[in-house]
Amino acid sequence: MVITKNDVLKIVDKIVEVIKENKEYLTELDAAIGDADHGINLDRGFDAVKQKLTTLPETTDIGTILKTIGMTLVSTVGGASGPLYGTAFMRAGQVVQGKNELSEEDIVKIFEAALDGIKQRGKAEAGDKTMIDSIEPAYKALKDSLENNIALPEALNRAANAAKEGMEYTKNISARKGRASYLGERSIGHLDPGATSAYLMIKSFSDVVNLS
Numbered sequence: 001m002v003i004t005k006n007d008v009l010k011i012v013d014k015i016v017e018v019i020k021e022n023k024e025y026l027t028e029l030d031a032a033i034g035d036a037d038h039g040i041n042l043d044r045g046f047d048a049v050k051q052k053l054t055t056l057p058e059t060t061d062i063g064t065i066l067k068t069i070g071m072t073l074v075s076t077v078g079g080a081s082g083p084l085y086g087t088a089f090m091r092a093g094q095v096v097q098g099k100n101e102l103s104e105e106d107i108v109k110i111f112e113a114a115l116d117g118i119k120q121r122g123k124a125e126a127g128d129k130t131m132i133d134s135i136e137p138a139y140k141a142l143k144d145s146l147e148n149n150i151a152l153p154e155a156l157n158r159a160a161n162a163a164k165e166g167m168e169y170t171k172n173i174s175a176r177k178g179r180a181s182y183l184g185e186r187s188i189g190h191l192d193p194g195a196t197s198a199y200l201m202i203k204s205f206s207d208v209v210n211l212s
């Protein structure tokens with residue numbers, strides 16, 4: 001199975017819609033352990049992404065689309081999430097530059113590049129109570145599933161489920177990065193907003209592919 005450029009644009013539309021639907025929820029999560037702006041910032045950023053993508057020529061390849069998303073997020077989203085998600089999309093775009101459709105191997109590369117970019121930019125690892133706690137298990141589940149000849153829609157479904165488990169795990173650990181780390185053990189009992197938004201994006205990806 002391949003993912004076409006049209007599929008990618010549908011996935012982006014779904015992410016825009018889901019972030020908007022969850023704007024208040026994400027901001028409430030952030031109010032408990034952060035700056036109370038995660039949902040507001042991401043919603044503004046993805047609104048800007050939607051506008052920006054309408055200005056790209058029809059011949060634009062998937063790599064350029066992803067890099068454009070990344071640059072737009074960096075320039076419009078405040079706080080830590082803009083640079084982190086921006087880096088993720090830009091790194092993802094670099095590994096599929098020039099492509100108009102993505103193979104299953106390309107999708108694994110996108111996840112890997114995004115994850116590596118976030119780790120390098122944020123100097124964080126799994127267990128630090130960040131978006132990595134959703135993205136890393138999703139990447140591993142996707143890679144393992146495809147290596148075991150699981151079809152892409154089911155592999156992405158498994159990735160989304162792993163991301164959800166990772167997100168839920170953040171409730172049980174204390175934050176070691178960002179503003180939430182100042183709370184120490186008081187951050188336990190709260191979901192990490194970044195892990196939650198990352199799960200919502202991965203779930204959006206899975207939902208679109210499973211419906212197509």
